[in-house]
Amino acid sequence: MTNDLMSEEELRPLLQAASADVPTGVNLLAGFRPSRRPRVLVPALASVGTATAAGIAIAAAVSVGGAQSAQAQVAAAIDTTSGQSFKVHIVQEGGDVYDGISDPARQMGVSTSADGSEWRYIGATTYARKKGATLPAGKVWIAEQRPSRSQLAQFPAEGLLIKVAPDDPQVALDRLRAKGRISEDGTASGPGWTGKRYSFALGASDDAKGVKGGKAVTGTIDVDSQGRVRAVSFTTAPGTMTGALHEVMTFSDFGVAVNVTAPPASQVLADTQPTGKPDQGKPIGGGFSKKPPSQKPS
Amino acid sequence: MELDAEFIAFVNRRGDHHLRTAVLLTGDWHAAEDLVQAALVKLYGAWPRLDTTDDPDAYLRRILVNTQRSWWRARWRRETPVERLPDPPPMADPGESLAVADVVRHALATLPPRQRTALVLRYFEDLPETQVAELMGCTTGSVKTHTHRGLRAMRALLPDLRLVREGVNEGLGSGREDR
Numbered sequence: 001m002t003n004d005l006m007s008e009e010e011l012r013p014l015l016q017a018a019s020a021d022v023p024t025g026v027n028l029l030a031g032f033r034p035s036r037r038p039r040v041l042v043p044a045l046a047s048v049g050t051a052t053a054a055g056i057a058i059a060a061a062v063s064v065g066g067a068q069s070a071q072a073q074v075a076a077a078i079d080t081t082s083g084q085s086f087k088v089h090i091v092q093e094g095g096d097v098y099d100g101i102s103d104p105a106r107q108m109g110v111s112t113s114a115d116g117s118e119w120r121y122i123g124a125t126t127y128a129r130k131k132g133a134t135l136p137a138g139k140v141w142i143a144e145q146r147p148s149r150s151q152l153a154q155f156p157a158e159g160l161l162i163k164v165a166p167d168d169p170q171v172a173l174d175r176l177r178a179k180g181r182i183s184e185d186g187t188a189s190g191p192g193w194t195g196k197r198y199s200f201a202l203g204a205s206d207d208a209k210g211v212k213g214g215k216a217v218t219g220t221i222d223v224d225s226q227g228r229v230r231a232v233s234f235t236t237a238p239g240t241m242t243g244a245l246h247e248v249m250t251f252s253d254f255g256v257a258v259n260v261t262a263p264p265a266s267q268v269l270a271d272t273q274p275t276g277k278p279d280q281g282k283p284i285g286g287g288f289s290k291k292p293p294s295q296k297p298s
Numbered sequence: 299m300e301l302d303a304e305f306i307a308f309v310n311r312r313g314d315h316h317l318r319t320a321v322l323l324t325g326d327w328h329a330a331e332d333l334v335q336a337a338l339v340k341l342y343g344a345w346p347r348l349d350t351t352d353d354p355d356a357y358l359r360r361i362l363v364n365t366q367r368s369w370w371r372a373r374w375r376r377e378t379p380v381e382r383l384p385d386p387p388p389m390a391d392p393g394e395s396l397a398v399a400d401v402v403r404h405a406l407a408t409l410p411p412r413q414r415t416a417l418v419l420r421y422f423e424d425l426p427e428t429q430v431a432e433l434m435g436c437t438t439g440s441v442k443t444h445t446h447r448g449l450r451a452m453r454a455l456l457p458d459l460r461l462v463r464e465g466v467n468e469g470l471g472s473g474r475e476d477r
Contacts, residue, residue, distance in 0.1 A: 005453055007449070011417065011452060012422075014402045014452075015402070015421055018398075018399045018402035018406065019322050020318075021399045023327050026327075026331050028313045028317065028331070028334050029306070029309060147368070269410075
């Protein structure tokens, strides 16, 4: 083995050391809850996760109150917003800032972070250029396939809002539409718009069946007078070892032109797709299968 | 939900080991905790179908690897690679095992995920290449490539190995024993 390689003998103790400082107080069984509280009618109907079910949910919400309920108003705003292109500005507690432009209908967008990283998504592919990433010579971007809708449905709600929303805000809003407990919370306004503010809550138990360990999320969603989502502000419940996380997404410039091109192929490192049986044929490999694996692992 | 007593016993007996694997895959303890918790929930769903010939460790390891791969794809945006690694711990400074652990975890986190996974499965879990390949869904040749590149990257990221190794030697034994 040449000198530019770390040897096995060198690496093994490093790995031992890097995992030896197990924190105290970790409860690996914390994801198991004793019982599930009953859900209200609208989220239960919408939890099917299809457009049809969402439509039923909206209709049910409207009929219960006579006038359009908060749930239905937010659902309508999400539908309206999803049909347009927009700019999104995201600020996370701690100073991380992302700016993006997205056209969900055409499945393309681009966003950047303050550190110079950039992500482009076109169709089912995301190209990531991460500042400081170690890539082979000549490679600048990592290409990978984006999670499918069915796979995203298996993500915890806080995961969607925190980790997926910058890439595809609509997905996170879909979860809010489907399962959030929403109520009117006064007025809201911003540069060039006025509207209503709604408060919402998503519980960890609202995650898809079999997905646990998620955190509760509370926040507000602002809808302008034209029925478009203008801002989503949320805070996650603290985890066992993590503090609460706060993030604000603001949407603007609806109808903005979005043109995104793929990076030169010569600069792209394809994230190798797994060829093993468990994940074969899926848009992305492994992970959130709808049910636990049923075959012997090895 | 009343959990199966054997399942609880398994978690109590082997949970720490898988948590340690998870922290090497994820780079930080809270993500590792989330990952293991999610994997355990999936394992519990399959628990009634496991018989005495099944190895729950192998089952859980597969779920961990698959879930981590899926999470990485979703959370890449949340990762914040740095321009350079933090300075290694001072050579003769006692009690620096935590800093060493952080430096090594940080170096691992900088690797492309498949390189990181290959290194962890080969040299922490001590699995043969064939089993690593099966877990990662690739060929043994790919595993060789990932480990080779990973070892080269680790050397580049931690060039002053002597410093790190001395820190490691001080740090070993200060953490929980692997079971």
